[in-house]
Amino acid sequence: MNSRxxxxxVRSNLVSRNDRTRIDKVNAELVTLxxxxxxxxxxxxYDSDYQEVNKQLDKMGYNIGxxxxxxxxxxxxxxxxxxxxxxxxxVAKVGxxxxxxVAPTVTNWTSDNNQFxxxxxxxxxxxxxxxxDDGRAQDELWFSNILCGVLRGALEMVQMQIEAHFVxxxxxxxxxxxxxxxxxxxxEDEMPPEEE
Amino acid sequence: MCVSTKLHPRSALAVxxxxxxxxxxxxxxxxxxxxxxxxxxTNDYLVLAGTFHGVHAITRSITPKLPLQNTxxxxxSSPGTSAPTTSGFSYPNPGVPxxxxxxxxxDKFRLTCFQTLTGTKFxxxxxxxxxxxxxxxxxxxxxxxxxxxxxxFYQLEMPVRCEAFDRHLGAWLRGRT
Numbered sequence: 001m002n003s004r005x006x007x008x009x010v011r012s013n014l015v016s017r018n019d020r021t022r023i024d025k026v027n028a029e030l031v032t033l034x035x036x037x038x039x040x041x042x043x044x045x046y047d048s049d050y051q052e053v054n055k056q057l058d059k060m061g062y063n064i065g066x067x068x069x070x071x072x073x074x075x076x077x078x079x080x081x082x083x084x085x086x087x088x089x090x091v092a093k094v095g096x097x098x099x100x101x102v103a104p105t106v107t108n109w110t111s112d113n114n115q116f117x118x119x120x121x122x123x124x125x126x127x128x129x130x131x132x133d134d135g136r137a138q139d140e141l142w143f144s145n146i147l148c149g150v151l152r153g154a155l156e157m158v159q160m161q162i163e164a165h166f167v168x169x170x171x172x173x174x175x176x177x178x179x180x181x182x183x184x185x186x187x188e189d190e191m192p193p194e195e196e
Numbered sequence: 197m198c199v200s201t202k203l204h205p206r207s208a209l210a211v212x213x214x215x216x217x218x219x220x221x222x223x224x225x226x227x228x229x230x231x232x233x234x235x236x237x238t239n240d241y242l243v244l245a246g247t248f249h250g251v252h253a254i255t256r257s258i259t260p261k262l263p264l265q266n267t268x269x270x271x272x273s274s275p276g277t278s279a280p281t282t283s284g285f286s287y288p289n290p291g292v293p294x295x296x297x298x299x300x301x302x303d304k305f306r307l308t309c310f311q312t313l314t315g316t317k318f319x320x321x322x323x324x325x326x327x328x329x330x331x332x333x334x335x336x337x338x339x340x341x342x343x344x345x346x347x348x349f350y351q352l353e354m355p356v357r358c359e360a361f362d363r364h365l366g367a368w369l370r371g372r373t
Contacts, residue, residue, distance in 0.1 A: 066352060067345040067346060067352070068345075069314060070312065070314060070316075070337075070340065070341040070345040071341040071342070071345065071346065073312055073313055073314070073337075073341075074312075074334070074337040074338045074340070074341040075338060075341070077334070079313075080293055080313055157314040158313045158314060
């Protein structure tokens with residue numbers, strides 16, 4: 001297990017600036033370390049106010065998602081999903097696969113098909129991470145909260161208002177890492193949203 | 197619009213100009229690649245973008261519905277279409293959301309409109325004989341996703357002033373021949 005080296009299929013110009021292939025690769029550990037640094041810096045900046053850190057991560061993700069969706073659409077060439085179940089599969093099997101090279105499991109649907117969970121067996125953002133030992137981080141910080149924001153931003157751009165939050169995280173000692181995603185509404189008008 | 201390059205040897209490959217319209221109908225990008233169309237003033241381009249945005253919305257809402265032949269199984273209406281499946285009419289292809297105007301052709305030029313799922317519209321003016329316009333538009337969308345959307349200092353929905361986008365767009369179109 002220790003020798004495992006995930007190479008994220010993150011599209012990036014870091015590796016080959018010229019003549020880039022459709023999907024360039026970047027070392028997963030660089031992403032893990034960069035993200036870890038951001039979270040740690042936020043914890044420092046906000047004096048370990050973890051609610052605020054969660055909020056900031058979500059905002060950052062939202063702004064990423066709004067931009068990333070165009071890359072996803074332009075390069076995957078997929079069309080519009082017919083319903084929210086299809087959207088969930090698209091997010092899990094195509095979106096996460098392309099950008100993080102993981103494919104979370106879609107499960108725990110509500111009967112109205114408006115809420116589901118993503119179970120992450122593998123979370124490259126959290127490799128090597130141990131939450132601070134201050135008695136609060138374990139209960140308050142959602143380390144990978146940026147992913148909730150990314151999803152929210154990306155889906156908002158394709159006319160879906162959603163709410164996403166983590167309900168468990170192996171970093172906190174839970175058995176699984178689970179994100180809960182709920183469809184709030186389909187956005188009918190095409191007014192541009194504001195960046196946060 | 198008048199065209200003077202009808203007999204230009206490269207006209208069969210000509211891409212005259214590109215316009216990008218944001219989801220609110222605002223002009224965010226306009227560039228001419230090859231002479232051939234009459235030049236418009238900046239203000240006229242803004243008006244053209246706004247007008248096209250409106251016309252596009254109208255064409256989307258007047259997409260004709262066909263009477264249902266029999267009591268076929270009702271298709272779940274997808275977002276964006278909201279076709280009332282209870283009535284005896286349906287879009288020709290109920291699984292696909294209505295798209296509105298896709299192209300407009302005259303003997304002088306062809307206007308292709310590509311609307312992304314996020315609502316941005318790419319308008320490409322080409323010679324009517326230009327082939328594989330779809331490929332060109334898809335490539336432009338990819339370049340836009342890369343050099344505009346991923347530029348952290350580009351503000352969403354605002355006019356595109358990204359030098360790298362201009363450069364890559366120009367180079368790719370030139371290298372296409």
